[in-house]
Amino acid sequence: xxxxxxxxxxxxxxxxSGLAAQAPTAxxxxxxxxxxxxxxxxxxRLAVPEAAGRAVRPVTPRDNAALxxxxxxxxxxxxxxxxxxxxxxxxxxxxxxxxxxxQLVLARxxxxxxxxxxxxxxxxxxxxxxxxxPPKRGFNLVIYVLPIVGLGVGLGLVVGVxxxxxxxxxxxxxxxxxxxxxxxxxPEEIEQLKRALEKFEA
Amino acid sequence: xxxxxxxALWIALLIGLWGSAVAFMAGRTRRADLGRSAERSIFAxxxxxxxxxxxLMHALLTHDFNVEFVAAYTSRNLPVVYTxxxxxxxxxxxxxLWALVVTSFGxxxxxxxxxKYKDLTPYVAGTIxxxxxxxxATMVFAANPFERLGFTPPDGRGLNPQLQNPGMVFHPPMLxxxxxxxxxxxxxAVAALVSGKLDTGWLHAIRRWTLxxxxxxxxxxxxxxxxxxxxxxxxxxxxxxxxxxxSFLPWLTMTAFLHSVMIQEKRGMLKKWNIALVVGSFLLxxxxxxxxxxxxxxxxxxxxxxNVGYFFLVALVLFAVSGFGLLWWRWPMLKAEVQLESMVSRxxxxxxxxxxxxxxxxxxxxLTLWPIISEAVRGxxxxxxxxxxxxxxxxxxxxxxxxxxIGPLIAWRRASLANLRRQFLxxxxxxxxxxxxxxxIRMSYAYAVVAYALGAFVTVTVVQEFVRGVGARHRxxxxxxxxxxxxxxxxxxxxxxxxxxxxxxxxxxxAFAGLAFKKETEVTLKPGQSVDVRSPYGWTYxxxxxxISQYSELNRFVTAASMDVTKDGKYLGTMKAExxxxxxxxxxxxxxxxxEVAIRSDAREDLYIVFAGAVQGTEQAVYKIVINPxxxxxxxxxxxxxxGGLITLWPTAQGPTPASRRRAEPAGYxxxxxx
Numbered sequence: 107x108x109x110x111x112x113x114x115x116x117x118x119x120x121x122x123s124g125l126a127a128q129a130p131t132a133x134x135x136x137x138x139x140x141x142x143x144x145x146x147x148x149x150x151r152l153a154v155p156e157a158a159g160r161a162v163r164p165v166t167p168r169d170n171a172a173l174x175x176x177x178x179x180x181x182x183x184x185x186x187x188x189x190x191x192x193x194x195x196x197x198x199x200x201x202x203x204x205x206x207x208x209q210l211v212l213a214r215x216x217x218x219x220x221x222x223x224x225x226x227x228x229x230x231x232x233x234x235x236x237x238x239x240p241p242k243r244g245f246n247l248v249i250y251v252l253p254i255v256g257l258g259v260g261l262g263l264v265v266g267v268x269x270x271x272x273x274x275x276x277x278x279x280x281x282x283x284x285x286x287x288x289x290x291x292x293p294e295e296i297e298q299l300k301r302a303l304e305k306f307e308a
Numbered sequence: 309x310x311x312x313x314x315x316a317l318w319i320a321l322l323i324g325l326w327g328s329a330v331a332f333m334a335g336r337t338r339r340a341d342l343g344r345s346a347e348r349s350i351f352a353x354x355x356x357x358x359x360x361x362x363x364l365m366h367a368l369l370t371h372d373f374n375v376e377f378v379a380a381y382t383s384r385n386l387p388v389v390y391t392x393x394x395x396x397x398x399x400x401x402x403x404x405l406w407a408l409v410v411t412s413f414g415x416x417x418x419x420x421x422x423x424k425y426k427d428l429t430p431y432v433a434g435t436i437x438x439x440x441x442x443x444x445a446t447m448v449f450a451a452n453p454f455e456r457l458g459f460t461p462p463d464g465r466g467l468n469p470q471l472q473n474p475g476m477v478f479h480p481p482m483l484x485x486x487x488x489x490x491x492x493x494x495x496x497a498v499a500a501l502v503s504g505k506l507d508t509g510w511l512h513a514i515r516r517w518t519l520x521x522x523x524x525x526x527x528x529x530x531x532x533x534x535x536x537x538x539x540x541x542x543x544x545x546x547x548x549x550x551x552x553x554x555s556f557l558p559w560l561t562m563t564a565f566l567h568s569v570m571i572q573e574k575r576g577m578l579k580k581w582n583i584a585l586v587v588g589s590f591l592l593x594x595x596x597x598x599x600x601x602x603x604x605x606x607x608x609x610x611x612x613x614x615n616v617g618y619f620f621l622v623a624l625v626l627f628a629v630s631g632f633g634l635l636w637w638r639w640p641m642l643k644a645e646v647q648l649e650s651m652v653s654r655x656x657x658x659x660x661x662x663x664x665x666x667x668x669x670x671x672x673x674x675l676t677l678w679p680i681i682s683e684a685v686r687g688x689x690x691x692x693x694x695x696x697x698x699x700x701x702x703x704x705x706x707x708x709x710x711x712x713x714i715g716p717l718i719a720w721r722r723a724s725l726a727n728l729r730r731q732f733l734x735x736x737x738x739x740x741x742x743x744x745x746x747x748x749i750r751m752s753y754a755y756a757v758v759a760y761a762l763g764a765f766v767t768v769t770v771v772q773e774f775v776r777g778v779g780a781r782h783r784x785x786x787x788x789x790x791x792x793x794x795x796x797x798x799x800x801x802x803x804x805x806x807x808x809x810x811x812x813x814x815x816x817x818x819a820f821a822g823l824a825f826k827k828e829t830e831v832t833l834k835p836g837q838s839v840d841v842r843s844p845y846g847w848t849y850x851x852x853x854x855x856i857s858q859y860s861e862l863n864r865f866v867t868a869a870s871m872d873v874t875k876d877g878k879y880l881g882t883m884k885a886e887x888x889x890x891x892x893x894x895x896x897x898x899x900x901x902x903x904e905v906a907i908r909s910d911a912r913e914d915l916y917i918v919f920a921g922a923v924q925g926t927e928q929a930v931y932k933i934v935i936n937p938x939x940x941x942x943x944x945x946x947x948x949x950x951x952g953g954l955i956t957l958w959p960t961a962q963g964p965t966p967a968s969r970r971r972a973e974p975a976g977y978x979x980x981x982x983x
Contacts, residue, residue, distance in 0.1 A: 137865040137889060137897070141858055150835065154858055155925030157889040158867040159901040162921035162930045164832040182691045188549060189542070190693065196830060196932045197542040199887075199921050200900035238693030240678070245686055249678055253671050253700045260663040268651045268659075 313363025314454040320356035324441035331434025346433040354411035374460040383466035384893035385863040400453035407443035409488040431499030446619040469902035475535030486525030487593040492517040494590035501634035523953040530946030541903040543934035548697040554596030561589040564665040579642040587631035657715040713766035739765035759821035763814045770807045805956030812949025822938030850874045865889040869919040885919035913937045
């Protein structure tokens, strides 16, 4: 199963149906004119480089080092995207903040800082908000203990309620205690059950 | 035409106010004429909102850029399908859609229940009218879709490129349908509380609506995940974004309700809890909109923010106070008819299930709001990212998966040892064999092992139920096995539809566990250069960069980077990842180039390629390559889940169960007794 671009298929369908015909097409755009005037050359230079997004630099093995990626996953990009630095710099290619923060991570690691020191430095620079997980101390502890406390309280409530109800209500035989094991019913019982089921279904 | 739409909104507002007032008076005084007037008010509002919607659609399709909404979300060269979907791409249009859907569902609910639930109907009409009035008032006073500009721009700003995707055509309406259809159960709950008719009658009236709402929410969420996966380019489908969480919260509470309502119908228990869940689900649907539209927590989804957030905040408080206030008032009338007898029973299993679902909802709610809470308490804003959500929800989710297998098999009232042995022998064996097999192949992620083992447990419980049910019919009625299967499901749709939903849930969990094995890398390649990427399954993809091409297409200029792909030497084809520069009708770029990923998908894994950009304007390309195991299972798990929901929802001649019918008071429910 291949998918290169669903909207392209949609575009084809629209074009075939004539629905898109009313709108001016991109054929007359300033970029198309640029493409016609200066096609890609033998040196591999693109005719319209700005249409390929912000110019990027070649990726080095260092950019994808496990330590760098792990560290950047703990730091929030401050561009307002809500993503960590690694995700933002490898996803939102219009963002200039995350590449800069990536360079800062590399520089801090190069200066001999440990992972914890790098995180501390970012926290001092931008505040707690720069960390993808709030530090496990002080008021923030609430969110880390909430599930455990919630589970404990919930279980306590359910068990408490069941116990209170169980002592308040008269004992009843288990629902299936009187029922024979499967396969032990007599033919008469089977016939009786069949009639009951037919009556119920009717 | 837009003037007509504007006038229609104002008249709908006035009629809604009238309808709200007379509906509650009709309920109190039992005057049939007032009740009929209230009903007609809902129908009239619906008609007027249809006119308003047609007016807005006309403005969009005719490019009336003097209308601010049209200028803000469309352009002359926007494909027609997206001009149509721009109706709900912006806040003002989506409010109109909400109001339209609320009155549509309200009208259907009133028409289908004519002659039934006579004590409830006026209050149902009144509550629907109040909800619709709220949406219309928000439009009229804060976000009017027909607001005009002081000038007419030659072209509009166009639609956000990320919204120009087929997923965005279907995902928002599905979610809106899910959110708004919760209004009907809420209206019946309010009616039951106000009227004091608190037997299971109101539950019969809302059963389909709750299922429908749950189904729409499920489809909306899955479609949203698909859109995020194919459009946003980060290689995932769920990021615990506030708006994603906003849709997940009512889904959780509705799921809890769909389980706990069975206990009320069968055993007459959990009456207070069920009403609280319906009220809570409705409030969460309003909260979702508040979160989306207020911009209170920054989110990639808050494409449009304005002061409507304050309207929603006030409505949220008013609906919460009214809903829970009424529940408090009727508290003494909501005593259980029987009491729970054992902690090892289906009732108790459903209670545990509800507890986990609500705990997950509580945790997601608190974590979503934590940045605001922290800022309010400490004056320091913090970030709560996916690692925190995963830390908690993975464990709770696995507990829920376990209960998914236990709940349906355990006996009502009190399970005996014999029952437990008979029901759980094979599922437990399957779970242990799966765990051992995965340990033997050295699967390294403990949570993934647990998820697959529990998945096997639940799957065998479901298969066992089908096998036993079909076997019983085959023996009792002498039916051929396929016929026995069809009749088994056809005559017990709720039960077996529910089992199919559980299979869908297992597929989703299998997919989520697959994320543990995700691999991603970034490479820079010149044309002709290659890279090898090893799959978690052991094979190797060999990807060769073919070059970059540029061309025009529809309303965009495309820069496409192509890669030839082989898997262990076998040629698979060419994959093309793009940058799309969207253009306005003057041919000028509208925004930064957007990324369009290339995906090769099968049941085992997705090869996901992102064209990050060109190095210094040359054909040397930077790619992000992701191998995403089992993503296919999310989409197909979603389909199975929706299919199960449809089976459950499909009308049946039987109606409510006999036990549930006995719990509904005869007076006023003639139709059900006769059914």
